[in-house]
Amino acid sequence: MSVLRAVQADITTLAVDAVVNAANETLLGGGGVDGAIHRAAGPGLLAECRALPQVRPGVRCPAGQARITAGHRLQAPWVIHTVGPVWRGGGHGEAELLAGCYRNVLALAQKQGLRSVAFPAISCGVYGYPVAAATAIAVTTVRGVLARTPAIEEIIFTCFGETIFSAYEDELGRQPA
Numbered sequence: 644m645s646v647l648r649a650v651q652a653d654i655t656t657l658a659v660d661a662v663v664n665a666a667n668e669t670l671l672g673g674g675g676v677d678g679a680i681h682r683a684a685g686p687g688l689l690a691e692c693r694a695l696p697q698v699r700p701g702v703r704c705p706a707g708q709a710r711i712t713a714g715h716r717l718q719a720p721w722v723i724h725t726v727g728p729v730w731r732g733g734g735h736g737e738a739e740l741l742a743g744c745y746r747n748v749l750a751l752a753q754k755q756g757l758r759s760v761a762f763p764a765i766s767c768g769v770y771g772y773p774v775a776a777a778t779a780i781a782v783t784t785v786r787g788v789l790a791r792t793p794a795i796e797e798i799i800f801t802c803f804g805e806t807i808f809s810a811y812e813d814e815l816g817r818q819p820a
């Protein structure tokens with residue numbers, strides 16, 4: 644039986660099998676959690692990301708997809724990079740892209756035989772996704788995937804700040820649909 648929980652923490656400090664990075668399509672780092680993960684992982688992470696194939700000029704990971712690398716200096720042995728949608732009002736497939744992030748991250752985790760995965764609140768920072776809608780998509784999508792593939796035993800929704808944390812607590816408190 645998989646356990647889903649929310650914590651308030653810096654994701655780079657978590658001793659899990661994989662931390663998830665809310666990256667951009669270049670996979671060459673940025674601010675927010677992307678910057679924190681690259682700083683904590685060290686230059687080897689950037690070097691590994693840079694070596695990943697570009698699916699089109701400047702794009703190593705299209706929005707909604709995921710790529711896995713080693714964790715380098717992080718406690719977590721793996722980093723799964725995913726690119727959330729930029730919020731543009733809700734009429735541009737944002738919800739499906741965000742659900743795709745969670746599905747594709749878990750597919751890579753499952754394929755790698757991982758048992759614990761920590762997610763940040765993908766797209767809820769710079770990309771401006773409304774928090775309540777994003778956390779509902781996160782929890783619903785993860786619950787749906789794990790109901791079919793229980794090999795992943797622990798999911799940690801890692802929150803920066805009270806707003807995100809309470810949004811996850813509310814969502815996790817709702818019975819699965």
Ligand code: APR
Nearest residue numbers: 653654665667673674675676677679766767768769770803
């Ligand atoms: N640990 C956990 N959560 C964090 C951390 C951290 N160390 N740092 C930031 N966060 C939180 C933010 O507070 C926000 O709630 O992660 C969530 C996602 O915010 P962003 O990092 O801004 O990610 P996102 O909204 O998906 O935007 C991605 O920002 O950093 C750039 O390169 C990145 O272009 C990409 C864009």
